[in-house]
Amino acid sequence: MSQVTVKDVARLAKVSPRTVSNVVNDYTHVSADVRRRVLAAIDELGYRPNLVARNLRTGRTGLLALIVPEIDVPYFSELARAVIDVASAHGYRVMIDQTGHDHERERQLLTGSDRTMLFDGILFSPLVTQDEIDGIDAATVLPMILLGEHTFTGRFDHIAIDNERAAHEATTHLVATGRRRIAAVGVQPRETYRTPRQRTAGYLRALADAGLQPDDDLVVPAAQYHRRNGYDAARRLLTLDTPPDAIFCYSDLLAMGAMRAVQDAGRRIPDDVAIVGIDDIEEGRYAIPSLSTVALDKDVIATKALEQLVRRIEEPDRPATQIVVPHTLIERDSTRVADRTG
Amino acid sequence: MSQVTVKDVARLAKVSPRTVSNVVNDYTHVSADVRRRVLAAIDELGYRPNLVARNLRTGRTGLLALIVPEIDVPYFSELARAVIDVASAHGYRVMIDQTGHDHERERQLLTGSDRTMLFDGILFSPLVTQDEIDGIDAATVLPMILLGEHTFTGRFDHIAIDNERAAHEATTHLVATGRRRIAAVGVQPRETYRTPRQRTAGYLRALADAGLQPDDDLVVPAAQYHRRNGYDAARRLLTLDTPPDAIFCYSDLLAMGAMRAVQDAGRRIPDDVAIVGIDDIEEGRYAIPSLSTVALDKDVIATKALEQLVRRIEEPDRPATQIVVPHTLIERDSTRVADRTG
DNA sequence: TACATTCTTTGCCACGTTGCAAATCTGCTG
DNA sequence: CAGCAGATTTGCAACGTGGCAAAGAATGTA
Incomplete structure (x- = not known):
């Protein structure tokens, strides 16, 4: 040694x-x-x-930080896999930090008690609110790309899907399979989070487009996007006097929990209740029934994010850009039209 | 900046x-x-x-490397979550590398074109064979802890469960629920991998203990431990003249695939085929039916691994130790005794 | 007041590397 | 064979920090 x-x-x-x-x-x-x-x-x-010495001399470390809420949430682990692979192709290695839904820690990771020249750049998939993002002094922060959240304000590079449209498509798909009482699971208590708000907006617009009346009882919050929260939300929905005939979950993981709850309650999917998620995690493809979803291409996200980050590292003062990654509705068994009586 | x-x-x-x-x-x-x-x-x-400068001076970087085959395999992402959290409590951050089943890359990560003083230590969850581990010159390698694989040779610290006993318990559990034709999925083509061999040994010993005849047709290899491999293996088993009434999968992910295949074939779980896995990933708790499994406590593994690694970083010459982490059989619906006719 | 003791503050240097620019060498031209 | 261009090699310094030990200041003691 x-x-x-x-x-x-x-x-x-x-x-x-x-x-x-x-x-x-x-x-x-x-x-x-x-x-x-x-x-x-x-x-x-x-x-x-000795890379440390080299880096001290050159000012580059070859390390990127990927900051996510929880690495064991499949969406993030699948994204991390893609990020690590793509980064490796660019000659970078990836350190992963978890914010664990801890706001303080997130802000800290971001604004920088930890901004210590140890990384060349940051890929940040934040839960923080728009206000907090806006409060960051771009000049004091490492090259950073925001992933999948928030509205673009021209201060940071930003890669996301069109959440509003994705939600609209998911909801419209449920309408198209004959559903009329469509619930939404995943509204966030903190109103300043953008993603859930955008998805709710898309959901409501789709209902309106279909001439359906929104119903507050059918819009259920989820503090986190875990299986448990989906489970609890769906259980609650099933106890309503007129329960929903479809549930749009704001993430696949919520949907996995919801599917379990529906089946625990003795209802059939999709016959009694159709379910659709967002993310397209592999788990959903093997679920029983397989989960319909709006697929986000994590390889594309990772690829574009890294291209963008590398460019920014080389050219810190270029104007921030926003990249919208396409999404695709994938119809599987959880929304398949079956013999429906009723 | x-x-x-x-x-x-x-x-x-x-x-x-x-x-x-x-x-x-x-x-x-x-x-x-x-x-x-x-x-x-x-x-x-x-x-x-500037951490880089500080590290050059002090010889410590505060970074650990966690090397796993694939971060998006739930077992590894759940482990990574625990490792990152525990490491953070010890004042370390965690870089994650994936070997992606690439042998060459694994060896390289290990023996070190990359051993460049950038990390204070390594947590390595390897696929490499015992021979390769044995071929590493312990003196030239960073402080390293091997996770979950391989037999202890006294050269590296090592943390694992007792694979043979875990497999024995899983198989015995199937026997206890009245199964007689028990398949095993997850044998590895490369015979030098230790973990699958140990699990097969436990499986065979359990059969012998129960007075059951082993049947080569019931022992199915899986090149990787993905859902797809479990799916394919189970499909193959179901086409046998006398298909199994239970499947012991060497990982939960294999079991998820197997469950899907069984149900696609119109058989019921557990009535027609019982299934048990190993790992206890959260996905299995929400699966339909919920998956019986042998639970490995990832928090304990992470905690002990970090204690051990920190100790070794401070005291590189201490003798290598082996820590065996306890496991627990968890019975869920996929093996629940139901009305069985036949 | 002189001297010992303890508390504060500092200068120098090295960690291992690479950028810079200069030094040395080679072969070729005329 | 001088003169020159280009190829090859080198010495010096610096990246930003902390270890070391010594210098300087303050306090206490006789």
Whole structure:
């Protein structure tokens, strides 16, 4: 574990430390003989460049931070997988931090007791409110891309789907399969979160387009987007005097919980209650019944996010851009039109 | 983004750079007045210590690497969640790398083109074979803890469950619920992987203990432990002349796929086929039917792994230890004894 | 007042690397 | 063979920090 340095290599290869560095960094003008000697010495000593030292010199660390609420939420782990892979292709490695729905911690990660030059950039998938994002001084923050949330204000690069339209499509799909009493699960108590608000807006617009009356009883909040919250929400919906014949969940994970609740209550999916989610996590493809959903292409999100982040790292002052990633409604068994009596 | 350094703070606070460092590091003998001035200057300039520089000086980075095959496999993402949280409590942050079932990349991550002093330690959940582990020169590697795989050879710290016993319990549980034709899914083509072999051993021993004849047709390989592999394996089992009445899957994810295949084939779980997995991922708790499994406590694994790693970082030469984490059989609906005819 | 003791503050240097620019060497031209 | 361009190699310094030990200030003691 004792560190082998350029000096050691230089000594063994009988060249200057600087030359070793040249070889390591593929500097053009190095004679074949010297290169061979240096490489041999590197090999013999097991020399590895000390990235910390290199980074101190160059100002780059080759590390990115990916900040998500919880890595064990499938949407985020699937996204992380894509991000790590794409980052690797760009020569970066990825540190992952979880905010765990802790507002204070999120703000801290963001504005920076931790902004310590250890990372070249940040991919941030925040829960913080728009106000808080707006409160960040862009100049004091590392190159940062916001993922999947919030409205674009021109201060930070931003990658997201069109939440309002996605929700509209999901709801309209339920309407198209003959549903009339459509619930929405996932409104957030904190009204300043953008994503749920946009999805609710899309849901309401779809109802209006279909000439359906919105019903406050059918709009159920979910403090977090976990299976448990979907479960609880669906149970509550099923106890209504006139329960819904379809549930639009703001995430697939909510939908997984809702599906379980519906079946625990002895109702059939999709016959009695149709369910649709958003995210397209693999779990939904194997669920019984398989879950209809609005698919977000995480590979595309990761790819665009990294392109954008790398560009910003190289060119910190370029104007912020917003990228809207397309989504796709995927119809599976949980909304499949079956023999319906009623 | 221009870096504010101790020098800037020192200039503003009218003290030496060294004094700023003393304040930042809570050195005991600093007068209240100076401390106040320095803190004020830090605040005014927005100074944050440059971790790269600090790390170069101290030799510590505060970063750990967690290396897993795929972060979007629920077992690993749930483990990662625990690791990140526990690491954070120890003052470390966690970089995640995926080997993606790529052997070459795994070896590389391990032995080190990447062992570049950027991390203080490694948590490694490997797929590599025992031979490869044995081939690593412990002296050249960062402090490392092996997670959940392989037999203990005294060269690396190692944390795992007793795979053989876990498999034995799972199989015995199936026997106890009246199953007689019990399949096993998850044998690995590469015979040198330890975990699947240990699980197969436990499975076979349980059959023997129950006086049941092993049947090669019932032992199905799975190249990877994904839902798809479980699905394919189960489908194959169901086409046998005498299909199994129970399937023991070597991971919950395999079991999720198997459950789907069984139901796609029109068989009932657990009535026609009982299914049990290993891991206890949350997905299984919400599955329909809920999945019986052998639970591994990921919080305990993460906690012990970090304790162990931190100890090793502080004391690199201490003898390697092996920690066996307890497991628990959890009976849920997928093996629940129901009316069985036949 | 002189001296010991303790508290504060500081200067110097190194961690391992690479940018810069200068030094040295090679081969070629005339 | 001088002179020159280009190739190759090198020394120096610096990135920002903290360890070390010493310098300087303050306090207590005789």
